[in-house]
Amino acid sequence: MTVSADTAAPVRVVDGVARLVAATCGACGGVTFPVRERCPACGSHGLAETLLPERGTLWTWTTQGFEPKSPPYVPDGEFEPFAVGYVEFPGYLRIEGRLAESDPERLRIGMPMRVVSYNHAGVSSYAFAPEEEEA
Numbered sequence: 001m002t003v004s005a006d007t008a009a010p011v012r013v014v015d016g017v018a019r020l021v022a023a024t025c026g027a028c029g030g031v032t033f034p035v036r037e038r039c040p041a042c043g044s045h046g047l048a049e050t051l052l053p054e055r056g057t058l059w060t061w062t063t064q065g066f067e068p069k070s071p072p073y074v075p076d077g078e079f080e081p082f083a084v085g086y087v088e089f090p091g092y093l094r095i096e097g098r099l100a101e102s103d104p105e106r107l108r109i110g111m112p113m114r115v116v117s118y119n120h121a122g123v124s125s126y127a128f129a130p131e132e133e134e135a
C-alpha cells in the first residue's frame with residue numbers, strides 16, 4: 001500500500017492497540033516517521049506503510065516545565081509540566097514523543113514503553129506510556 005503524507009495519521013488503533021504509522025522505502029529499505037512523500041535517505045517515492053511494533057524502549061527523556069511555543073503547539077489552557085522522550089523501536093528507529101508519565105521517579109532509560117493515542121485540542125496524536133502502568 002502506497003502512503004500519502006496528506007492523509008496518514010501518525011497513530012492508528014488496530015484491534016484496540018495503538019500503533020505508530022511509519023513508511024518503509026522500497027528502494028533503500030529505510031524507515032521514516034512520520035510518513036513523508038519521499039524517502040529522506042534516497043529520494044524515492046516508493047514508500048509503503050509500515051505499522052511499528054506496539055512497544056519500544058525508552059531511549060532517553062527529559063521534562064518540560066513550560067508551555068511549548070505556539071504555533072505549532074495549540075494552548076488549551078490546561079498546561080501541566082510533562083515529560084518528553086525518545087522511544088526506540090529496535091530494527092526500525094527512535095521516535096520523539098510526549099510521555100504519558102511525567103513523574104521522573106517513575107521513568108528510567110531502557111524501560112518498556114507502549115504507544116497510546118490521545119486527543120489534544122481536537123488533533124489526534126500519540127504518546128508513550130510506561131508498560132508497568134498497564135491499564
Ligand SMILES: [Zn+2]
Pocket residue numbers: 025026027028029030039040041042043044
Ligand atoms: Zn530510500
